[in-house]
Amino acid sequence: MTMDYAREILQGSPRAVARLMSWLEDEDERAYPVMEEIYRHTGKAYILGITGSPGAGKSTLTDKLTRTIRRKGLSVGIVAVDPSSPFTGGAVLGDRVRMSELSIDPGVYIRSMATRGFLGGISKATADVVKVLDAFGKDVIIIETVGVGQDEVDIIGLADTTCLILVPGLGDGIQSMKAGVMEIADIFVVNKADRAGADQVVAEVCARVDQDSHIKVKDWTPPVLKTVAVEDQGLEELWQAIDGHRAMLEKTGKLHEKRRERICNETLRMIHNELFRVVREQLQDSGQLDNLVTDILDHKRDPYSIMREITGKWISLPQHQKETS
Amino acid sequence: MTMDYAREILQGSPRAVARLMSWLEDEDERAYPVMEEIYRHTGKAYILGITGSPGAGKSTLTDKLTRTIRRKGLSVGIVAVDPSSPFTGGAVLGDRVRMSELSIDPGVYIRSMATRGFLGGISKATADVVKVLDAFGKDVIIIETVGVGQDEVDIIGLADTTCLILVPGLGDGIQSMKAGVMEIADIFVVNKADRAGADQVVAEVCARVDQDSHIKVKDWTPPVLKTVAVEDQGLEELWQAIDGHRAMLEKTGKLHEKRRERICNETLRMIHNELFRVVREQLQDSGQLDNLVTDILDHKRDPYSIMREITGKWISLPQHQKETS
Numbered sequence: 001m002t003m004d005y006a007r008e009i010l011q012g013s014p015r016a017v018a019r020l021m022s023w024l025e026d027e028d029e030r031a032y033p034v035m036e037e038i039y040r041h042t043g044k045a046y047i048l049g050i051t052g053s054p055g056a057g058k059s060t061l062t063d064k065l066t067r068t069i070r071r072k073g074l075s076v077g078i079v080a081v082d083p084s085s086p087f088t089g090g091a092v093l094g095d096r097v098r099m100s101e102l103s104i105d106p107g108v109y110i111r112s113m114a115t116r117g118f119l120g121g122i123s124k125a126t127a128d129v130v131k132v133l134d135a136f137g138k139d140v141i142i143i144e145t146v147g148v149g150q151d152e153v154d155i156i157g158l159a160d161t162t163c164l165i166l167v168p169g170l171g172d173g174i175q176s177m178k179a180g181v182m183e184i185a186d187i188f189v190v191n192k193a194d195r196a197g198a199d200q201v202v203a204e205v206c207a208r209v210d211q212d213s214h215i216k217v218k219d220w221t222p223p224v225l226k227t228v229a230v231e232d233q234g235l236e237e238l239w240q241a242i243d244g245h246r247a248m249l250e251k252t253g254k255l256h257e258k259r260r261e262r263i264c265n266e267t268l269r270m271i272h273n274e275l276f277r278v279v280r281e282q283l284q285d286s287g288q289l290d291n292l293v294t295d296i297l298d299h300k301r302d303p304y305s306i307m308r309e310i311t312g313k314w315i316s317l318p319q320h321q322k323e324t325s
Numbered sequence: 326m327t328m329d330y331a332r333e334i335l336q337g338s339p340r341a342v343a344r345l346m347s348w349l350e351d352e353d354e355r356a357y358p359v360m361e362e363i364y365r366h367t368g369k370a371y372i373l374g375i376t377g378s379p380g381a382g383k384s385t386l387t388d389k390l391t392r393t394i395r396r397k398g399l400s401v402g403i404v405a406v407d408p409s410s411p412f413t414g415g416a417v418l419g420d421r422v423r424m425s426e427l428s429i430d431p432g433v434y435i436r437s438m439a440t441r442g443f444l445g446g447i448s449k450a451t452a453d454v455v456k457v458l459d460a461f462g463k464d465v466i467i468i469e470t471v472g473v474g475q476d477e478v479d480i481i482g483l484a485d486t487t488c489l490i491l492v493p494g495l496g497d498g499i500q501s502m503k504a505g506v507m508e509i510a511d512i513f514v515v516n517k518a519d520r521a522g523a524d525q526v527v528a529e530v531c532a533r534v535d536q537d538s539h540i541k542v543k544d545w546t547p548p549v550l551k552t553v554a555v556e557d558q559g560l561e562e563l564w565q566a567i568d569g570h571r572a573m574l575e576k577t578g579k580l581h582e583k584r585r586e587r588i589c590n591e592t593l594r595m596i597h598n599e600l601f602r603v604v605r606e607q608l609q610d611s612g613q614l615d616n617l618v619t620d621i622l623d624h625k626r627d628p629y630s631i632m633r634e635i636t637g638k639w640i641s642l643p644q645h646q647k648e649t650s
Contacts, residue, residue, distance in 0.1 A: 039627035
C-alpha cells in the first residue's frame, strides 16, 4: 500500500502526489512510510524562493517565470505558501484560479499551502511538500511566500536561490525595510518597473547591496534586476541570474554546504515536531490538558512546573539514563 | 537565591525584573524557578495589544496612550516587540531612545524584545515578559508589535484588547489587507487622522466591520476611532473604548474564556519550546546530529526513519506504559 504510493509518485502519478500532500498537511501518520520510501530520490531539484510584500506581484512573476522555465524544457513545481489567516485556515482561492492556465500543463504542479494553527506546522509541511515534488521529478521547485516573519524565514531557508521582489511606490522603500529582510536575497527584482520611481528603487537597493557586508558576500554580489511581469519583460534575464547564482553555488561548494545545513535543521525540526505531536495528542485526548488548565486558573499549579514535569517524565534521553544509572 | 529574585520582583525591584527578563530572553534555566514562584501573582494586569503596519505611528501612539493611562493613576508596562532581524538579533535602539521621557517615570516599565533565531522564541519570551510585568504589579501592559505574521498573531493572542492602527495614504488600504488581519482587532484606530484620506479609511473600515461577521461579533462591534497621536488627540476616547471593551469582556464571561484559552495555548507552547531545547541539546551537543546528517547525505539513512526511531526511543507516555504492561 505504502510502497504503491511511493512507486506511483516516482512513476509520475499526480493523484498519488495529491494524496500524500494532504496526508502531510494533516500530519497523517500514513505519510511517513511513503516519505521514507521516496526520500532517496530527492535532492535533484533546484529550489527557488520568491518572496516580497503583498502587492509586489509575486504571483504574476512566479507565473511568468514558470513559463520561461518551461520553455527551457524543464518541469516546474510551485508551492504557494499563504501565510494569511489563522482564522479561516484556508488557502486563498485566487491562487488556484489565477494559475489555471499553467495548471493544465502536465509539466507544472501547483500546490497552495494553508497556514495551520500549530507551531512550526507551515514550514515543516512546506519542506515536506518540496520533497515530494523533488521525488516526483520536478526540475525546478518555486516556493512563493509573502513577507518575512520567522515562519517565512524558515520557509525561504529551503531555497537554493532566493529572489526578493520589490516594487516602486508601495510605501515600502528600502529605508523602511526591516533589518534581516535584505539579507535573505540572492537576487533583487524590482517588479512593475514601468512605474514611476522604479529607477530610484534600483539605485537604493544597489547602494545598500554595496554597503552591506551581510548582503554582498564573498563570491556573490546580488544583482538588481528590473521586470514587468505582466508584460513578460525581464524574465529571461531573471532566469539567467538564477542560473548564475546556481553555478556559483556549485563551483564554490556552497550548494553542498547549504544542503547539509538544511538537512541538519530539517532533521531537528522533524524530531521536534513529532515529539510535540505525540505529547500534544496525549495531553489533549486524555482530557489531561483541561484539568491542568483548571488547576492553573485556580492557582493550584503553574505552567512552568507542569512543563518541567511533563518533559522530565515523558522524555527519557539515552545519555541521561546512562548518567543516572 | 531564587526566592530572593521572586520576592524582590513582587516588592517592586526593577533591577530584579531586568535580570529575570534577560534570563528569559536567553532561555537561561535560572528563570524557571523564579517564574514558578511569581506565577500565582499574575492575572491581575489588563493586557493591551497595539499592532499595525510599519509607519502607522504605533510607537508614538503607545507613548501618548501610556501618558493618558498614567493620568488615571494606573501603572503601565510596555513590551515593544521588534520582529525584525533573525540575523542581527538586536532590538532597535530607537525604541529605547524614543521612550526616554517615559522611562524616567517609575510607574512605567519599558522592555524592547529582540527576535531570537529560535522557533517560537519571540512569542514565548514575550508571554513570559508580560507575566513578569503582571507580577511586578503593572496595572496595564501594552504589547506593541508590527504587522501580522504567525509570530505576531501569537503575540497579539496574549492581549485582552487589541487595537489595530491604520493610517491614511500608506498604500495599505483595506482592500489589500490580508485575510485575518482585520479579525484580530477589537478597536480600529485611524492614526494621523489630520492627513488627507483619513475619512475614507474610516468609512472603508466601518463598511468592512459592518459586513464581516468575523469582525463584528456577538456583544461587540469594534469601534473605529480617529487619533493624531503626535498632537495628543483622540487618546482619551481610545482609552474609553478600551475600557468599554474590557467591561463587555468581564460582563459576558469572555475575559475568563479568553484567559483559559490563553493558558491552554501557553502551556502547550511552553512544552513545545522545552522539547525543542531538549532535542537540540541532546542531538547537537553530542555530535550525533552531524553523523546522522552525513548518513542522510550519503543516502544511507533518511530523516523520517531517524525521526521515528528517536521519538520511539525517547518518549515514554504514562498511558502507553499502562497499555503495554
